[in-house]
Amino acid sequence: MGIVSPGFHGRRRDTAVKLPPGQYLTEDFPVLTAGPTQHVPLEKWEFVITTELGQKHSWSWQDLLALPSETPTVDIHCVTKWSKLGTEWQGVSLDTLLEDVDTAADYALVQAYGGYTTNLPLDDLLDGQAWIVYRYDGDDLRAEHGGPARLLVPHLYFWKSAKWVRGIQLLDQDEPGFWETAGYHDYGDPWREQRYQGD
Amino acid sequence: MARAAVSGRLTWRVARLVSSREENPSARTLVFDVPGWPGHLAGQHVDVRLTAEDGYSTQRSYSLAAPADGDRLELTVQDVADGEVSPYLTEGLSPGDPVEIRGPVGGYFVWRPADTAAPVLLVAGGSGIVPLMAMIRARREASARTPMRLIHSVRTADDRYYTDELRRPQPGLDVTYLYTRRTPEGFSRPPGRLTVADLNTNGWPADFAPDCFVCGPTGFVETAAEILIALGHDARRIKTERFGPSGG
Numbered sequence: 001m002g003i004v005s006p007g008f009h010g011r012r013r014d015t016a017v018k019l020p021p022g023q024y025l026t027e028d029f030p031v032l033t034a035g036p037t038q039h040v041p042l043e044k045w046e047f048v049i050t051t052e053l054g055q056k057h058s059w060s061w062q063d064l065l066a067l068p069s070e071t072p073t074v075d076i077h078c079v080t081k082w083s084k085l086g087t088e089w090q091g092v093s094l095d096t097l098l099e100d101v102d103t104a105a106d107y108a109l110v111q112a113y114g115g116y117t118t119n120l121p122l123d124d125l126l127d128g129q130a131w132i133v134y135r136y137d138g139d140d141l142r143a144e145h146g147g148p149a150r151l152l153v154p155h156l157y158f159w160k161s162a163k164w165v166r167g168i169q170l171l172d173q174d175e176p177g178f179w180e181t182a183g184y185h186d187y188g189d190p191w192r193e194q195r196y197q198g199d
Numbered sequence: 200m201a202r203a204a205v206s207g208r209l210t211w212r213v214a215r216l217v218s219s220r221e222e223n224p225s226a227r228t229l230v231f232d233v234p235g236w237p238g239h240l241a242g243q244h245v246d247v248r249l250t251a252e253d254g255y256s257t258q259r260s261y262s263l264a265a266p267a268d269g270d271r272l273e274l275t276v277q278d279v280a281d282g283e284v285s286p287y288l289t290e291g292l293s294p295g296d297p298v299e300i301r302g303p304v305g306g307y308f309v310w311r312p313a314d315t316a317a318p319v320l321l322v323a324g325g326s327g328i329v330p331l332m333a334m335i336r337a338r339r340e341a342s343a344r345t346p347m348r349l350i351h352s353v354r355t356a357d358d359r360y361y362t363d364e365l366r367r368p369q370p371g372l373d374v375t376y377l378y379t380r381r382t383p384e385g386f387s388r389p390p391g392r393l394t395v396a397d398l399n400t401n402g403w404p405a406d407f408a409p410d411c412f413v414c415g416p417t418g419f420v421e422t423a424a425e426i427l428i429a430l431g432h433d434a435r436r437i438k439t440e441r442f443g444p445s446g447g
Contacts, residue, residue: 005297007291008251010251024257034439035434183304196304
């Protein structure tokens, strides 16, 4: 237990809900991005998976929409402490996108329009754990939340769910991304409170 | 992109309140003594953890308001209506009381006086001034000559921060206030939100290639960043920090 601050009682909200340590519930949807919001025209949008051998698999916006979609309803947890429960999305599972990709890579470096990157083990993108989503709460995904399409990996802190996603580089060796290079945890499991390096 | 300004394990440290002062009716600056504080850069923030007697604890992030000064650090905390943490920090905490602090965090939204000769544009909405004030103070402490312009949007004159300090002239620092609700007497710009004209008139021309730091509520930051891009600024030189109404 931490040092007690005298007279602090806290305002415990819904005690029926189990949140990861250090998180609090929010009803709205905060926006956190290191730079300006990106606006990517749909006709220029492209999603490219590049294997460790340099083979490219790419999808246009029309290609993406033509793939079977799923509608995950998931809880999301931001490293800045807010958690939002039961968020509703629509998009394409990474299982679908990686189905015909021949790879023995262990790691993925996710790339976004605007230059943002984030890394994660490839296993965390598979088995129904990750999607490229283009709709949120029944509407097209707004640009400030990563539209036209973002990655959604709800079991990791939300900085891993790259906004304005444009591709994934598959790698044999782990390579830290933008926040990971700036001191954030390499993996980012909210339930183990892996916020920063060394957690 | 900025390389690590944070490295190694971040430990929780006990911080004791030394003093506090009112900045405006809804915000106070808190000065803490944190033995072993490793120092920080202007623009970085800390995590603050509060623990109740029964073990319940909660955390929030706050920007550092001043450059590193030994074991002392300053946070400016705005009261959030119905907040869980900010009212305790601003009203419930007495000198000598402990909280836990971890940091510094964030190596991207930072400005170092020696970094670059580029002019700096600081655009703040409300309490978004806090990390930008740390940059202004860092510039002054380093006697840096980097030209800096601050544009601060507040509701009324009573909602300004660091008023006396910013009123004192500092060579090379220009301060412009924009009022969204009510203007002081003699102020010609009508009350209203940030516009293209405000940033065009009071910022730097895009061809000066300034480093732009924008901090404030989400809508404000979205607007400011989009105007800067429309005015021709390079998106890579625009760094932003947004906070939502749920911040505590």
